[in-house]
Amino acid sequence: MxxxxxxxxxxxxxxxxxxxxxxxxxxxxxxxxxxxxxxxxSSWNDETTGLQVDIGPHVVSTEHRNFMAMLKRLGTAEQILWQRRPLITLHDSRGQLRMPSPRLPAPLHGLPLLPRALSRMSMRDGWSHLRIAWRAARLNERTLRELDVEEAHAYLREMGVRPAAIEWFWRSSMLALLNVPLEQCSAASMMRVFRLMLGRSGWHFGFPKLALSQLxxxxxxxxxxxxxxxxxxxxxxxxxxxxxxxxxxxxxxxxxxxxxxxxxxxxxxxxxxxxxxxxxxxxxxxxxxxxxxxRPSPYISTYLWFDRPVTQERFWARTWTPQGLNTDFYDLARIRTSLAGEPSVIAANAIGPMARADWPDGRIVEQTIREVKEFAPLARQAHVVHARVHRTAMAIPQPxxxxxxxxxxxxxxxxxxxxxxxxxxxxxxxxxxxxxxxxxxxxxxxxxxAGRPQKLAIAAPDTRGFVRLFRAR
Ligand SMILES: Cc1cc2nc3c(=O)[nH]c(=O)nc-3n(C[C@H](O)[C@H](O)[C@H](O)COP(=O)(O)OP(=O)(O)OC[C@H]3O[C@@H](n4cnc5c(N)ncnc54)[C@H](O)[C@@H]3O)c2cc1C
Incomplete structure (x- = not known):
């Protein structure tokens, strides 16, 4: 060759x-x-319905800049459906929270989210983030790596973040984004994500309108x-x-x-x-x-075909509980072009320690249906006509x-x-x-x-707005 x-x-x-x-x-x-x-x-064909399903549902964000540049080069960038509002819909034991996606410069973009967060945390829990927010604003990529020796949960406690805030916000968000419990997470990996949440505004999520691999x-x-x-x-x-x-x-x-x-x-x-x-x-x-x-972080992804539409939402996330299974849910009928107007096809991911490898497929499907019904009342009258479960030994390596x-x-x-x-x-x-x-x-x-240098990679995102002014040089 x-x-x-x-x-x-x-x-x-x-x-x-x-x-x-x-x-x-x-x-x-x-x-x-x-x-x-x-x-x-990757994606493959579901023989029963003929739908191209993905290994598990994937989401992109406006911060997927190299991935989006690749799609632009291929002419498929417009096959991403962007969701500006809400930023995300959260579901916890007290119901739904639609989080807005404000356009204010960082860190003011966080202010409109506060009233929602304070419906689940006390004012004292909220204030307990001041020290960690200041620390995050000061970090740069080099100083961040010095935190790699620390474990995320211990670091949050050391920074004074109160336990209720850790349980409600940090545990759920880091499981969804980094796929490990806080006790097994690098403080550096966690702070990389947090400093960008704090220091960049305007970001939002997007979903492939066709099978992921087709992009x-x-x-x-x-x-x-x-x-x-x-x-x-x-x-x-x-x-x-x-x-x-x-x-x-x-x-x-x-x-x-x-x-x-x-x-x-x-x-x-x-x-x-x-x-x-x-x-x-x-x-x-x-x-x-x-x-x-x-070490690998596993996923179990479940697909449920309902006999009717069961929700108006495209995407929602369940906050972490020890009894829960899935973290993120998507209605493909509200995302995929080929399914527009069709009954709901809900895809969900169980991540890392929540991906119960010892549960048989039937139990995974039952629990996923239960969790969909808790979020979407219309699902309580609906029937699931087909289901499939994908087990992935490693979605990402544990950080x-x-x-x-x-x-x-x-x-x-x-x-x-x-x-x-x-x-x-x-x-x-x-x-x-x-x-x-x-x-x-x-x-x-x-x-x-080969003696033909070219610039191809887009720089990793860094803090912007007022937050950038505090970054250590
Ligand atoms: C269910 C699930 C949900 C996810 N959700 C998201 C998400 O929402 N957003 C996001 O950004 N990321 C998500 N990810 C992570 C994302 O998919 C991965 O980070 C990314 O696809 C990794 O790509 P890669 O090319 O580095 O590795 P891989 O995709 O693992 O590619 C490596 C390839 O090498 C092949 N290979 C292995 N050994 C050999 C060999 N010896 N010889 C030849 N070939 C070999 C493999 O078959 C494979 O095709 C998710 C992953 C999963 C599984």
Whole structure:
């Protein structure tokens, strides 16, 4: 084949990287172990209804800037349905809270949210955030990483945040955004999210109007092929071939070898750990050790087809309770163009410790129906005509203490070998945005080494408005 570059993994990171290299005129071979592309953001056909379902429902935000730039390049950016108002609808034991999405400059954008929050917390709970808010405003990306040794729950207590506020706001929001309980979360990962909530206004959520993988898989694959490359499925890389500190090719599981002097591993940490560890190359052992430190955060995603519309809401989130199962809910009939006017199709995610691996599918479906009925009274008269449950062993790696500083840069000690993936050092939480940014960063590094430097990655977001004035220089 003799490609200019090999990209291993056809998830968002690999396809973003491969497209950028192809756009720069390289012949790229993408090697994907699965029979389809998309990885943790893939979609497939539900045989009963013919609907393309995703591995689990995904949401983007206006802060998914690299991911949106990728969609813009592919001509699919308008396939995101943006929701300006409400910012989010929350559901807790006391009912629904529709949170507004004010346009005031940061941090004033938080003020209109306060009355809603104070209906669930006392004034004292609210005031207990002053110290942590000041600390967040002072942080920059470098000082933030110093907090990686601390655990999020202990840090919140140390900053004086009162237990009621931790239980109502922090536990739910960090489970939804970072997928771990506060006791297992890095304070650095938590504060990265909080400083942007505080220091950036105007952000809101968006939802794919069609199957998630349709947004980016066909277009990126076409770009690779158009530039003389190929995307190969069922092509699991089993071994890296390294000679005298240089990458010379990769071996596939079924026996083929592909020679190449450039390779990007756009893979989850456990796969990088295995390939780097088994390469026999001493210089790659620190990368293997770092990658082994990352642990998976599982998801269980449930799809319910109702016989009628059951809600006016597109999207809502349940606050955390020990008895709860799902965190976020979506009515695809209010999001997908192909389902407009149809009965509700509710998709929901159970995240991390809430994804009860020991529950059989029937129990997951029953509990999900119960939770939908608690939110949407119309569902109490409705019938579920079809259901399916997807179990994902790793949605994202857990951002536990110590992981922020272990996220690797694209370059490795082996010439011609780079890494990408949501878990690498992108300065954004593991997500589709991190995956897209990592792919762009890896492509920049490959092109730079080839003597054709290009700027591809969009900078990670930073604080704005008045909050920016307090940031430590
Ligand atoms: C249910 C669910 C809900 C989520 N919700 C959101 C959300 O709302 N918003 C958001 O931004 N993110 C969300 N995420 C996270 C997001 O999907 C991931 O962060 C992102 O897709 C990771 O992309 P990636 O390219 O880094 O990795 P992957 O998608 O894991 O891609 C790696 C690819 O490499 C392949 N591969 C593995 N080993 C080999 C090998 N040896 N040889 C060849 N190929 C190999 C895999 O098959 C895979 O296709 C969610 C994830 C899940 C599962």
């Amino acid at each position: 003799n490609p200019d570059a090999v990209v291993v993994g056809a998830g968002i990171a690999g396809l973003r990287c491969a497209m950028a290299l192809a756009d720069a005129g390289m012949r790229v071979v993408v090697l994907e172990a699965a029979p389809f592309a998309g990885g943790r953001a 980016y898989v066909p277009g990126t694959c076409r770009a690779v092929v158009r530039s003389g490359g190929q995307v190969l499925f069922g092509a699991r890389v089993r071994r890296l071939r390294v000679e005298q500190g240089r990458l010379v090719g990769v071996d596939l599981e079924e026996g083929h070898t592909i020679d190449s002097s450039r390779c990007v591993l756009a893979l989850p940490p456990q796969e990088v750990a295995a390939l780097a560890g088994e390469s026999g190359e001493a210089a790659l052992q620190p990368l293997a050790t770092a990658a082994r430190y990352f 536990r203490p110590g992981t922020e500083v272990l996220r690797p840069q694209p370059a490795t000690p082996v010439d011609g070998l780079w890494v990408a993936g949501d878990w690498t050092d992108t300065s954004v939480p593991c997500s589709m945005e991190s995956a897209a940014r990592s792919g762009a960063l890896a492509a920049e590094a490959v092109l730079e080494a």
